[in-house]
Amino acid sequence: MSGEPESTHTVVQWIEKAENDLRNAEYTLTLQDNCPFDTICFHAQQCAEKYLKGLLFFLSISFPKTHDLEALTSLVPDDISLGLDMGAVLSLNRYTIEARYPGDWEPIARTEAENAVDVARRVREAVRNNLPDEITGR
Secondary structure, X not given: OOOOHHHHXXXXXXXXXXXXXXXXXXXXXXXXXXXXXXXXXXXXHHHHHHHHHHHHHHOOOOOOOOXXXXXXXXXXXXXXXXXXXXXXXXXXXXXXXXXXXXXXXOOOOHHHHHHHHHHHHHHHHHHHOOOOHHHHOO
């Protein structure tokens, strides 16, 4: 990243949107009755996606318009250590479709939604560890 204020501002915007998705997923997970587990999983996937896009933008790496976490993580340079279980991260991919559109999908249980939020938190932490404090607010 060039370090220009506009570039920093854009990365901060990606992070803010990712944080909103995580906050939405975490709050919705507190519902006891009629909890929309599919919505939680969608927001968990969105959190991971936006954090990865924010990191790529920070690194001045162009990325396609995609929700595919595999495509996004493959663009992260080898010298950037995310230390993530990629199987867990890629498990979020299914929620880009299944959580938003009708279909004959398997129902999502609370434990699956809790796991999706946990994976989103791990992506969040991995990306934040690779961003400067002035962007993450640490």
